[in-house]
Amino acid sequence: MISRRNFIKTTTAATLCATLNSVCSSANAKQRHGEEPVTVSKRIEPFYPGWAYNHGIGEGFAKVAFYVDEHGQASEYFVIEYSQKAFADEFMKVLPKWKFKPANKFGKPIKTVCHAYWEFLPDRPIVTNALFDTSKRIKKSDKHSRRDLLVREESELDSKPRMLAFPEVVASQGFDESKLTDAKVSVSCEFYIDSEGAVALPVITDSGAHELNGHFAAAFSQANFERPIADGKPAIAFLKKTYLISVTVK
Numbered sequence: 163m164i165s166r167r168n169f170i171k172t173t174t175a176a177t178l179c180a181t182l183n184s185v186c187s188s189a190n191a192k193q194r195h196g197e198e199p200v201t202v203s204k205r206i207e208p209f210y211p212g213w214a215y216n217h218g219i220g221e222g223f224a225k226v227a228f229y230v231d232e233h234g235q236a237s238e239y240f241v242i243e244y245s246q247k248a249f250a251d252e253f254m255k256v257l258p259k260w261k262f263k264p265a266n267k268f269g270k271p272i273k274t275v276c277h278a279y280w281e282f283l284p285d286r287p288i289v290t291n292a293l294f295d296t297s298k299r300i301k302k303s304d305k306h307s308r309r310d311l312l313v314r315e316e317s318e319l320d321s322k323p324r325m326l327a328f329p330e331v332v333a334s335q336g337f338d339e340s341k342l343t344d345a346k347v348s349v350s351c352e353f354y355i356d357s358e359g360a361v362a363l364p365v366i367t368d369s370g371a372h373e374l375n376g377h378f379a380a381a382f383s384q385a386n387f388e389r390p391i392a393d394g395k396p397a398i399a400f401l402k403k404t405y406l407i408s409v410t411v412k
Contacts, residue, residue, distance in 0.1 A: 196268040204261035211248035222249040232271040323388040346406040357396035
């Protein structure tokens, strides 16, 4: 018998960071402010990595964040944590093949950030060959002993990563310039910064010019920050920030 445990966590970006270490099924996710979470309509199970068998790794896990849009299409997969890279690689082989039903807010489909988690267990069939040493298959003492790419909140970083570059945001003629103060607008955004300082999965949570939210999100996707550092090492950061963004009207 195949023994396995699998979970998917779907949230809006507003609560994603706070629930990264909380694992539950989407079916049990509570509705928030009229919102219904993303659901999985087709799920494909990953294989236990042959590399883990060879190296006596008893079990492992991987976590991936990604968008699911209003049509249920997933995109921009971003690996945020794993116990060994082999588990993340194996999960990413099947995750793009999963199918989703979009989240809804007050009955309207919305684009949201999802968080998928898969726990790999070794007591399952694999395609064997002469390179596999079956005596190494179970080694419970190393249960989740290694964790890589752990996401950190800003308060956990050695210092606040400064924004180094941000592209120009252009509004077309007809934009209500009364929404600007000194040619700027307040924009609140939640996003990841990878270990090189690039932005991933930005979500605009509020702004003084909602009609430009798509422009703001695209600009954040191209922004660059200082590399996040935690305990002296590169890390992945999850930030919730508010900026005054310059807007050019043409």
